[in-house]
Amino acid sequence: MSTGAPPVRLxxxxxxxxxxxxxxxxxxxxxxxxxxxxxxxxxxRSAADLSESVRRHLRPVDTDDGLFVLRGLTVDDIxxxxxxxxxxxxxxxxxxxxxxxxxxxxxxxxxxxxxxQQEGRFVHNIVPAPGHEEEQTGASSDVLxxxxxxxxxxxxxxxxxxLGCVRxxxxxxxxxxxxxxxxxxxxxxxxxTRPELPILPDDAYTNVWDPGDRRxxxxxxxxxxxxSPDGLTLRFDPAYTPLAKATPVYRAAYGRLEAELARVSVxxxxxxxxxxxxxxxxxxxxxxxxxxRYDGTDRWxxxxxxxxxxxxxxxxxxxxxxxxxxxxxxxxxxxxxG
Ligand SMILES: O=C(O)CCC(=O)C(=O)O
Ligand SMILES: [Fe+2]
Numbered sequence: 428m429s430t431g432a433p434p435v436r437l438x439x440x441x442x443x444x445x446x447x448x449x450x451x452x453x454x455x456x457x458x459x460x461x462x463x464x465x466x467x468x469x470x471x472r473s474a475a476d477l478s479e480s481v482r483r484h485l486r487p488v489d490t491d492d493g494l495f496v497l498r499g500l501t502v503d504d505i506x507x508x509x510x511x512x513x514x515x516x517x518x519x520x521x522x523x524x525x526x527x528x529x530x531x532x533x534x535x536x537x538x539x540x541x542x543x544q545q546e547g548r549f550v551h552n553i554v555p556a557p558g559h560e561e562e563q564t565g566a567s568s569d570v571l572x573x574x575x576x577x578x579x580x581x582x583x584x585x586x587x588x589x590l591g592c593v594r595x596x597x598x599x600x601x602x603x604x605x606x607x608x609x610x611x612x613x614x615x616x617x618x619x620t621r622p623e624l625p626i627l628p629d630d631a632y633t634n635v636w637d638p639g640d641r642r643x644x645x646x647x648x649x650x651x652x653x654x655s656p657d658g659l660t661l662r663f664d665p666a667y668t669p670l671a672k673a674t675p676v677y678r679a680a681y682g683r684l685e686a687e688l689a690r691v692s693v694x695x696x697x698x699x700x701x702x703x704x705x706x707x708x709x710x711x712x713x714x715x716x717x718x719x720r721y722d723g724t725d726r727w728x729x730x731x732x733x734x735x736x737x738x739x740x741x742x743x744x745x746x747x748x749x750x751x752x753x754x755x756x757x758x759x760x761x762x763x764x765g
Contacts, residue, residue, distance in 0.1 A: 431693050433603070433703075434490055438499030442480045446500060449473040450526040460525035462540070462549045467758040470526065474533035485534045485704075487735075488587075491607035492693075493709030500527060502593055502699035509723030510594055513556035513566065514545050521593050521729065525550040528591050528731045531702065533758070536735040539585050540756040541578070547756060553590070553728035555719035563666040564630050565730065568719040574604055574688055574711035577732065579626045579664035582745040583755035585732030588705045588712065592697035593727040599717040600694035601703060605710045606652070606661040609687035615680040616659070622648035622744070623677050627667045628751045647748045651681065655740040660708040662741075663688075697728070707732075708740040 438446070453473060457466050484497060502524065511517035519525075528550050532538040540549040551565070559566035563573065578584035590601060611619075625646030653660045665685060670678055688711060695703055705712055719725055734757055 431492075433693060433695050434492055434495045436484045436495050436497050438481065438484055438497065440499070442478065442484065443499040443501065445478060445481060446527050446530060447523070449477065449530055450523050453526050454523050459519050460522035460529075460550065461519070462529075462547075462758075467529075467538070467549075470529045470533055470538075471758070474530050477530065477534060482534055485531060487535075488704065488706040488709070491605055491709075492603075493605040493607060493706040494603055494695075495704050496695065496697070497531070497702040497704060498700070500591075500700040500702065504594065504699065507593055510554055510725040510727040511552060512721065513554065513559075514552040517552035517554070520552070521727070524591060524593055524729050528589060528702070528729050532587075532589060532731045532733045535587055535704070536733040538758045539583070539732040539734050540758075542754045542756060549731065549756075549758065551730040553730050555717075555721070555725050557719075557721060560719065562630055565728075568717050571716050572714040573666055574602060574685075574692065574713040575664040575666065576662050576711055577705075577707050578629075579662050580628045580667065581750045581753060581755065582741075582748040583734070583750060583757075585707045586735040586738050586740070587733040588707045589702055589729075589731040589733065590697065590705070590712075591702040591729040591731070592699050593729060594699060594724070595697055595726045595728075596724055597717060597726065598696040598698075599726050600696045600715050602692050602694055602713040602715065603703075603705060603710050604688040604692040604712075606659050606688075607709055608691035609684065611680075611684060611687060615683055616652055616654075618677055618680040619651040619684060620653060621677075622650050624648055624651075624668050624670065624673055626662065626664050627669070628753065629664070629667050646751075649745070649748075650742050651684065653740075653742050655708075657740055660740045661711065662708075663711050708738075 553565040555568035
Protein backbone atom coordinates (compact mmCIF):
# COMPACT_ATOMS: atom_id res chain seq x y z
CA MET A 428 0.00 0.00 0.00
CA SER A 429 1.26 3.43 -0.92
CA THR A 430 1.23 6.21 1.70
CA GLY A 431 1.28 9.19 -0.69
CA ALA A 432 0.21 12.34 1.12
CA PRO A 433 -3.33 13.52 0.27
CA PRO A 434 -3.89 17.08 -0.99
CA VAL A 435 -4.48 19.37 2.01
CA ARG A 436 -6.54 22.57 1.98
CA LEU A 437 -5.80 24.76 4.99
CA UNK A 438 -8.53 27.05 6.34
CA UNK A 439 -6.89 30.07 7.97
CA UNK A 440 -7.96 30.88 11.54
CA UNK A 441 -10.39 33.59 10.36
CA UNK A 442 -12.16 31.24 7.94
CA UNK A 443 -12.26 28.46 10.57
CA UNK A 444 -13.70 30.87 13.16
CA UNK A 445 -16.37 31.88 10.66
CA UNK A 446 -17.55 28.25 10.30
CA UNK A 447 -17.43 27.70 14.09
CA UNK A 448 -19.36 30.89 14.72
CA UNK A 449 -22.10 30.06 12.19
CA UNK A 450 -22.42 26.51 13.63
CA UNK A 451 -22.56 27.86 17.20
CA UNK A 452 -25.34 30.28 16.34
CA UNK A 453 -27.46 27.54 14.79
CA UNK A 454 -26.88 25.23 17.75
CA UNK A 455 -27.90 27.98 20.16
CA UNK A 456 -31.11 28.55 18.18
CA UNK A 457 -32.21 24.89 18.02
CA UNK A 458 -30.42 23.35 21.03
CA UNK A 459 -29.81 20.17 18.99
CA UNK A 460 -28.23 19.01 15.74
CA UNK A 461 -31.15 16.64 15.06
CA UNK A 462 -32.25 17.76 11.63
CA UNK A 463 -35.57 19.48 11.13
CA UNK A 464 -36.56 21.32 7.98
CA UNK A 465 -36.17 24.60 9.90
CA UNK A 466 -32.63 23.72 10.92
CA UNK A 467 -31.73 22.69 7.37
CA UNK A 468 -33.13 25.94 5.99
CA UNK A 469 -31.16 27.90 8.57
CA UNK A 470 -28.02 25.96 7.59
CA UNK A 471 -28.68 26.79 3.92
CA ARG A 472 -29.00 30.51 4.67
CA SER A 473 -25.86 30.54 6.83
CA ALA A 474 -23.89 28.53 4.26
CA ALA A 475 -24.87 31.03 1.56
CA ASP A 476 -23.37 33.78 3.75
CA LEU A 477 -20.00 32.08 4.22
CA SER A 478 -17.07 34.00 2.79
CA GLU A 479 -15.36 33.49 -0.53
CA SER A 480 -12.35 32.14 1.35
CA VAL A 481 -14.37 29.28 2.90
CA ARG A 482 -16.07 28.53 -0.42
CA ARG A 483 -12.77 28.40 -2.29
CA HIS A 484 -11.54 25.70 0.07
CA LEU A 485 -14.65 23.67 -0.70
CA ARG A 486 -14.36 23.79 -4.50
CA PRO A 487 -14.83 20.41 -6.19
CA VAL A 488 -12.17 17.75 -5.84
CA ASP A 489 -9.67 18.80 -8.50
CA THR A 490 -6.99 16.10 -8.71
CA ASP A 491 -7.00 12.46 -9.78
CA ASP A 492 -6.56 11.57 -6.09
CA GLY A 493 -10.30 12.21 -5.91
CA LEU A 494 -10.13 13.61 -2.38
CA PHE A 495 -8.74 16.32 -0.15
CA VAL A 496 -8.25 16.94 3.55
CA LEU A 497 -9.68 20.18 4.92
CA ARG A 498 -7.54 21.30 7.83
CA GLY A 499 -7.93 24.23 10.22
CA LEU A 500 -11.08 23.49 12.22
CA THR A 501 -10.44 22.52 15.84
CA VAL A 502 -11.98 20.20 18.43
CA ASP A 503 -11.81 20.77 22.19
CA ASP A 504 -11.15 17.21 23.37
CA ILE A 505 -12.49 17.86 26.87
CA UNK A 506 -15.53 19.93 25.94
CA UNK A 507 -16.74 17.44 23.32
CA UNK A 508 -17.16 14.79 26.05
CA UNK A 509 -16.56 11.05 25.92
CA UNK A 510 -16.85 9.08 22.68
CA UNK A 511 -20.33 7.51 22.65
CA UNK A 512 -20.55 3.73 22.95
CA UNK A 513 -22.51 3.47 19.69
CA UNK A 514 -24.22 5.73 17.16
CA UNK A 515 -27.53 4.93 18.84
CA UNK A 516 -26.50 6.60 22.10
CA UNK A 517 -24.56 9.49 20.54
CA UNK A 518 -27.54 11.87 20.62
CA UNK A 519 -26.23 15.42 20.51
CA UNK A 520 -22.63 14.50 21.36
CA UNK A 521 -20.40 16.84 19.34
CA UNK A 522 -23.50 18.64 18.00
CA UNK A 523 -21.55 21.76 17.02
CA UNK A 524 -19.39 19.57 14.77
CA UNK A 525 -22.52 18.05 13.21
CA UNK A 526 -23.67 21.51 12.23
CA UNK A 527 -20.22 22.55 10.99
CA UNK A 528 -20.23 19.43 8.78
CA UNK A 529 -23.70 20.33 7.46
CA UNK A 530 -22.55 23.87 6.66
CA UNK A 531 -19.55 22.57 4.72
CA UNK A 532 -21.71 19.94 2.99
CA UNK A 533 -24.19 22.62 1.97
CA UNK A 534 -21.49 24.73 0.35
CA UNK A 535 -20.54 21.71 -1.78
CA UNK A 536 -24.05 20.51 -2.69
CA UNK A 537 -27.16 19.04 -1.08
CA UNK A 538 -26.74 17.09 2.19
CA UNK A 539 -28.14 13.57 1.96
CA UNK A 540 -29.55 11.22 4.60
CA UNK A 541 -31.30 7.82 4.61
CA UNK A 542 -34.56 6.97 6.27
CA UNK A 543 -33.16 3.63 7.42
CA GLN A 544 -29.72 4.69 8.65
CA GLN A 545 -28.96 6.24 12.05
CA GLU A 546 -32.60 7.32 12.37
CA GLY A 547 -32.50 9.58 9.34
CA ARG A 548 -29.84 11.91 10.76
CA PHE A 549 -27.89 13.93 8.22
CA VAL A 550 -24.64 13.58 10.14
CA HIS A 551 -23.69 10.09 11.31
CA ASN A 552 -21.51 9.14 14.24
CA ILE A 553 -18.86 6.58 13.31
CA VAL A 554 -17.64 4.91 16.49
CA PRO A 555 -16.70 1.32 17.30
CA ALA A 556 -19.56 -0.51 18.99
CA PRO A 557 -19.45 -3.65 21.17
CA GLY A 558 -20.79 -6.68 19.34
CA HIS A 559 -20.11 -5.18 15.88
CA GLU A 560 -16.30 -5.69 15.86
CA GLU A 561 -16.26 -7.91 12.78
CA GLU A 562 -18.93 -6.28 10.59
CA GLN A 563 -18.36 -4.54 7.29
CA THR A 564 -19.84 -1.29 8.62
CA GLY A 565 -18.49 1.87 10.25
CA ALA A 566 -19.16 0.35 13.71
CA SER A 567 -16.52 -2.38 13.33
CA SER A 568 -12.93 -2.37 14.59
CA ASP A 569 -11.16 -5.77 14.67
CA VAL A 570 -11.39 -6.30 10.92
CA LEU A 571 -10.19 -4.44 7.87
CA UNK A 572 -13.12 -2.46 6.52
CA UNK A 573 -12.59 -3.38 2.91
CA UNK A 574 -12.51 -0.68 0.23
CA UNK A 575 -15.99 0.30 -0.89
CA UNK A 576 -18.08 2.94 -2.59
CA UNK A 577 -20.37 4.45 0.04
CA UNK A 578 -23.95 3.17 -0.28
CA UNK A 579 -22.95 1.41 -3.50
CA UNK A 580 -26.27 -0.47 -3.64
CA UNK A 581 -28.27 2.70 -4.24
CA UNK A 582 -28.71 4.84 -7.36
CA UNK A 583 -29.08 7.98 -5.19
CA UNK A 584 -25.84 7.42 -3.25
CA UNK A 585 -23.64 10.35 -2.36
CA UNK A 586 -21.38 12.06 -4.86
CA UNK A 587 -19.18 13.27 -2.01
CA UNK A 588 -18.52 11.62 1.32
CA UNK A 589 -17.20 13.68 4.24
CA LEU A 590 -15.46 12.16 7.24
CA GLY A 591 -14.80 14.69 10.00
CA CYS A 592 -12.53 13.68 12.86
CA VAL A 593 -13.55 14.38 16.45
CA ARG A 594 -11.08 12.04 18.15
CA UNK A 595 -8.45 9.58 16.94
CA UNK A 596 -5.87 9.02 19.69
CA UNK A 597 -4.50 5.88 18.03
CA UNK A 598 -4.24 7.57 14.62
CA UNK A 599 -6.27 4.81 12.99
CA UNK A 600 -6.13 5.28 9.22
CA UNK A 601 -8.92 5.56 6.71
CA UNK A 602 -7.83 4.06 3.38
CA UNK A 603 -8.59 5.58 -0.02
CA UNK A 604 -7.91 4.37 -3.55
CA UNK A 605 -8.70 6.33 -6.72
CA UNK A 606 -9.84 4.59 -9.89
CA UNK A 607 -8.00 7.30 -11.82
CA UNK A 608 -4.69 5.84 -10.57
CA UNK A 609 -5.35 2.21 -11.50
CA UNK A 610 -3.86 0.52 -14.56
CA UNK A 611 -6.24 -1.84 -16.34
CA UNK A 612 -6.34 -2.88 -19.96
CA UNK A 613 -9.25 -1.91 -22.20
CA UNK A 614 -10.67 -5.43 -22.23
CA UNK A 615 -10.98 -5.43 -18.41
CA UNK A 616 -12.58 -1.98 -18.46
CA UNK A 617 -15.09 -3.17 -21.07
CA UNK A 618 -15.89 -6.32 -19.04
CA UNK A 619 -16.43 -4.36 -15.82
CA THR A 620 -18.59 -1.78 -17.57
CA ARG A 621 -21.09 -4.49 -18.55
CA PRO A 622 -23.76 -4.84 -15.83
CA GLU A 623 -23.32 -8.44 -14.66
CA LEU A 624 -23.85 -8.44 -10.87
CA PRO A 625 -25.96 -6.55 -8.34
CA ILE A 626 -24.65 -4.79 -5.21
CA LEU A 627 -26.80 -5.66 -2.20
CA PRO A 628 -27.68 -3.28 0.67
CA ASP A 629 -25.14 -3.24 3.51
CA ASP A 630 -25.73 -4.17 7.13
CA ALA A 631 -25.96 -0.57 8.34
CA TYR A 632 -29.54 -0.31 7.01
CA THR A 633 -32.58 -1.26 9.06
CA ASN A 634 -35.53 -1.08 6.70
CA VAL A 635 -34.53 -2.35 3.28
CA TRP A 636 -36.69 -5.04 1.69
CA ASP A 637 -35.66 -8.36 3.12
CA PRO A 638 -34.42 -11.07 0.76
CA GLY A 639 -37.82 -12.79 1.00
CA ASP A 640 -39.59 -9.73 -0.36
CA ARG A 641 -40.89 -10.34 -3.91
CA ARG A 642 -39.63 -6.93 -4.97
CA UNK A 643 -36.08 -7.92 -3.94
CA UNK A 644 -36.16 -10.97 -6.22
CA UNK A 645 -34.67 -9.02 -9.09
CA UNK A 646 -31.73 -7.04 -7.80
CA UNK A 647 -30.51 -4.87 -10.66
CA UNK A 648 -27.14 -5.74 -12.22
CA UNK A 649 -24.87 -2.70 -12.19
CA UNK A 650 -21.73 -1.43 -13.92
CA UNK A 651 -18.59 -1.61 -11.79
CA UNK A 652 -16.72 0.84 -14.02
CA UNK A 653 -18.11 3.64 -16.15
CA UNK A 654 -16.49 6.05 -18.61
CA SER A 655 -18.26 9.29 -17.80
CA PRO A 656 -17.68 12.55 -19.67
CA ASP A 657 -15.40 13.44 -16.71
CA GLY A 658 -13.32 10.25 -16.95
CA LEU A 659 -13.45 6.80 -15.40
CA THR A 660 -15.74 6.32 -12.35
CA LEU A 661 -16.52 3.27 -10.23
CA ARG A 662 -19.18 1.63 -8.11
CA PHE A 663 -17.53 -1.07 -6.04
CA ASP A 664 -18.36 -3.01 -2.89
CA PRO A 665 -17.01 -6.58 -2.99
CA ALA A 666 -18.33 -7.43 0.49
CA TYR A 667 -21.90 -7.03 -0.80
CA THR A 668 -21.39 -8.28 -4.36
CA PRO A 669 -22.31 -11.95 -5.09
CA LEU A 670 -19.12 -12.59 -7.07
CA ALA A 671 -19.62 -16.34 -7.07
CA LYS A 672 -22.44 -15.79 -9.60
CA ALA A 673 -20.20 -14.03 -12.13
CA THR A 674 -18.55 -15.55 -15.19
CA PRO A 675 -14.87 -16.49 -14.77
CA VAL A 676 -13.92 -13.65 -17.14
CA TYR A 677 -15.78 -11.11 -15.02
CA ARG A 678 -14.37 -12.50 -11.77
CA ALA A 679 -10.83 -12.31 -13.10
CA ALA A 680 -11.25 -8.69 -14.26
CA TYR A 681 -12.84 -7.79 -10.91
CA GLY A 682 -9.89 -9.39 -9.12
CA ARG A 683 -7.44 -7.34 -11.19
CA LEU A 684 -9.35 -4.15 -10.36
CA GLU A 685 -9.29 -5.08 -6.66
CA ALA A 686 -5.52 -5.69 -6.80
CA GLU A 687 -4.93 -2.37 -8.57
CA LEU A 688 -7.03 -0.51 -6.00
CA ALA A 689 -4.90 -2.10 -3.26
CA ARG A 690 -1.74 -1.04 -5.11
CA VAL A 691 -2.75 2.63 -5.33
CA SER A 692 -4.42 2.82 -1.89
CA VAL A 693 -3.28 5.57 0.46
CA UNK A 694 -3.70 5.78 4.24
CA UNK A 695 -5.10 8.93 5.78
CA UNK A 696 -4.90 9.21 9.59
CA UNK A 697 -7.20 12.06 10.44
CA UNK A 698 -6.45 14.38 13.34
CA UNK A 699 -9.23 16.10 15.32
CA UNK A 700 -10.80 18.92 13.31
CA UNK A 701 -9.70 17.54 9.94
CA UNK A 702 -12.36 16.69 7.38
CA UNK A 703 -11.62 14.19 4.62
CA UNK A 704 -13.71 14.88 1.51
CA UNK A 705 -13.90 11.90 -0.85
CA UNK A 706 -15.36 11.86 -4.35
CA UNK A 707 -17.52 8.73 -4.07
CA UNK A 708 -17.49 8.22 -7.87
CA UNK A 709 -13.68 8.13 -8.09
CA UNK A 710 -12.49 6.75 -4.78
CA UNK A 711 -13.24 3.69 -2.68
CA UNK A 712 -12.54 4.02 1.02
CA UNK A 713 -12.06 1.66 3.95
CA UNK A 714 -10.35 1.52 7.31
CA UNK A 715 -7.51 -0.47 8.82
CA UNK A 716 -8.30 -2.79 11.77
CA UNK A 717 -7.87 -1.44 15.28
CA UNK A 718 -8.47 -2.39 18.88
CA UNK A 719 -11.50 -0.59 20.30
CA ARG A 720 -11.01 0.84 23.79
CA TYR A 721 -14.67 1.16 24.87
CA ASP A 722 -13.69 3.64 27.58
CA GLY A 723 -14.94 6.93 26.16
CA THR A 724 -11.66 7.70 24.37
CA ASP A 725 -12.30 5.73 21.17
CA ARG A 726 -11.92 6.99 17.66
CA TRP A 727 -14.91 9.18 16.71
CA UNK A 728 -15.74 10.41 13.23
CA UNK A 729 -18.67 12.43 11.92
CA UNK A 730 -19.89 11.39 8.48
CA UNK A 731 -21.94 13.42 6.01
CA UNK A 732 -23.00 12.71 2.43
CA UNK A 733 -23.54 15.19 -0.36
CA UNK A 734 -25.33 15.10 -3.73
CA UNK A 735 -23.98 17.50 -6.32
CA UNK A 736 -26.78 18.69 -8.63
CA UNK A 737 -26.12 18.26 -12.33
CA UNK A 738 -23.36 15.64 -12.07
CA UNK A 739 -23.00 13.31 -15.04
CA UNK A 740 -20.63 10.76 -13.58
CA UNK A 741 -22.99 7.74 -13.62
CA UNK A 742 -24.60 5.40 -16.15
CA UNK A 743 -28.06 6.65 -17.18
CA UNK A 744 -29.43 3.12 -16.56
CA UNK A 745 -29.02 3.66 -12.81
CA UNK A 746 -31.99 5.99 -12.81
CA UNK A 747 -34.34 2.99 -13.20
CA UNK A 748 -33.05 1.08 -10.14
CA UNK A 749 -35.34 0.49 -7.16
CA UNK A 750 -32.75 1.07 -4.41
CA UNK A 751 -34.28 -1.81 -2.41
CA UNK A 752 -37.03 0.46 -1.09
CA UNK A 753 -34.55 2.66 0.73
CA UNK A 754 -35.50 6.33 0.53
CA UNK A 755 -32.85 9.02 0.26
CA UNK A 756 -33.68 12.26 2.06
CA UNK A 757 -32.09 15.19 0.27
CA UNK A 758 -31.87 18.68 1.72
CA UNK A 759 -32.02 20.89 -1.35
CA UNK A 760 -29.73 23.38 0.26
CA UNK A 761 -27.57 24.31 -2.71
CA UNK A 762 -30.63 25.65 -4.50
CA UNK A 763 -31.12 28.20 -1.77
CA UNK A 764 -33.80 26.80 0.55
CA GLY A 765 -35.54 29.41 2.67
O1 LIG B 1 -13.86 4.58 9.75
C1 LIG B 1 -13.49 5.04 8.67
O2 LIG B 1 -12.40 5.64 8.53
C2 LIG B 1 -14.34 4.89 7.45
C3 LIG B 1 -15.60 4.19 7.78
C4 LIG B 1 -16.52 4.15 6.61
O3 LIG B 1 -16.36 3.43 5.68
C5 LIG B 1 -17.63 5.08 6.60
O4 LIG B 1 -17.87 5.75 7.59
O5 LIG B 1 -18.33 5.15 5.57
FE1 LIG C 1 -17.90 3.80 4.16
